[in-house]
Amino acid sequence: MLGLPDGITACLFDLDGVLTDTASVHAAAWKDTFDEYLERRSQREAEPFRPFDRHDDYDDHVDGKPRADGVRDFLASRGITLPEGDPADPPGAETIHGLGNRKNERLQARIRRDGVTVFDGSRRYLEAVRAAGLRTAVVSSSANTAEVLQVTGLAPLLDARVDGVVAAEQHLAGKPAPDTFLEGARRLGVQPPAAAVFEDALAGVAAGRSGGFGAVIGVDRVGQHDALAEHGATRVVGDLAELLLS
Numbered sequence: 001m002l003g004l005p006d007g008i009t010a011c012l013f014d015l016d017g018v019l020t021d022t023a024s025v026h027a028a029a030w031k032d033t034f035d036e037y038l039e040r041r042s043q044r045e046a047e048p049f050r051p052f053d054r055h056d057d058y059d060d061h062v063d064g065k066p067r068a069d070g071v072r073d074f075l076a077s078r079g080i081t082l083p084e085g086d087p088a089d090p091p092g093a094e095t096i097h098g099l100g101n102r103k104n105e106r107l108q109a110r111i112r113r114d115g116v117t118v119f120d121g122s123r124r125y126l127e128a129v130r131a132a133g134l135r136t137a138v139v140s141s142s143a144n145t146a147e148v149l150q151v152t153g154l155a156p157l158l159d160a161r162v163d164g165v166v167a168a169e170q171h172l173a174g175k176p177a178p179d180t181f182l183e184g185a186r187r188l189g190v191q192p193p194a195a196a197v198f199e200d201a202l203a204g205v206a207a208g209r210s211g212g213f214g215a216v217i218g219v220d221r222v223g224q225h226d227a228l229a230e231h232g233a234t235r236v237v238g239d240l241a242e243l244l245l246s
């Protein structure tokens with residue numbers, strides 16, 4: 001009934017793009033931030049301006065990773081290295097954290113302006129999983145997870161939360177390292193083979209594979225079925241509701 005292998009007793013859900021329709025909101029905030037920076041830089045260096053691609057650049061370098069890693073990895077793909085700076089850098093400062101803070105300002109403005117949509121199939125799946133007695137956790141790189149869970153009312157459906165704030169406090173390596181998912185399983189009191197990971201990001205399914213989890217469900221909402229399977233998904237669905245049919 002839940003579309004999972006026998007022996008799974010816990011589910012570890014990514015947030016953005018899996019439970020909530022916020023992957024596109026992150027991608028839009030990243031695009032605004034990177035394009036503003038790349039345009040300024042191209043004028044200064046007299047180089048052509050090549051905008052951030054909210055599909056390819058986002059999926060390959062940013063999606064699913066902690067904020068600063070996304071800035072660093074995307075800029076590296078363009079041959080750009082910036083100083084790390086400090087988490088308290090002003091938004092827009094020409095540092096990794098400065099650009100990350102600018103993106104966060106934009107993301108929060110969008111969330112507060114437009115609200116957050118929960119995928120109906122995800123809410124139904126979460127409810128079914130809990131009714132079947134499985135434990136649930138959210139495992140997200142986002143430091144905005146608590147706010148999103150609160151505004152959507154999803155918090156009571158999750159037994160544990162490992163997010164960008166927890167990862168920073170506990171010095172956990174970000175996805176594609178498996179450490180945040182392993183911490184999620186630990187908090188639910190299960191071993192990785194008894195837990196299923198649900199992810200829409202390439203970095204996220206890779207984390208699920210390297211952590212030795214019992215299932216890695218790739219959620220494909222943007223046409224990257226094959227890439228999710230290549231990076232570690234054991235099954236790919238378009239929506240979690242599909243799992244309720246099998």
Ligand SMILES: O=P(O)(O)OC[C@H]1O[C@@H](O)[C@H](O)[C@@H](O)[C@@H]1O
Binds near residue numbers: 015027070140
């Ligand atoms: O900037 P935040 O809210 O801490 O989020 C970090 C990352 O969190 C992930 O969940 C998103 O897929 C990424 O797009 C995002 O960059």
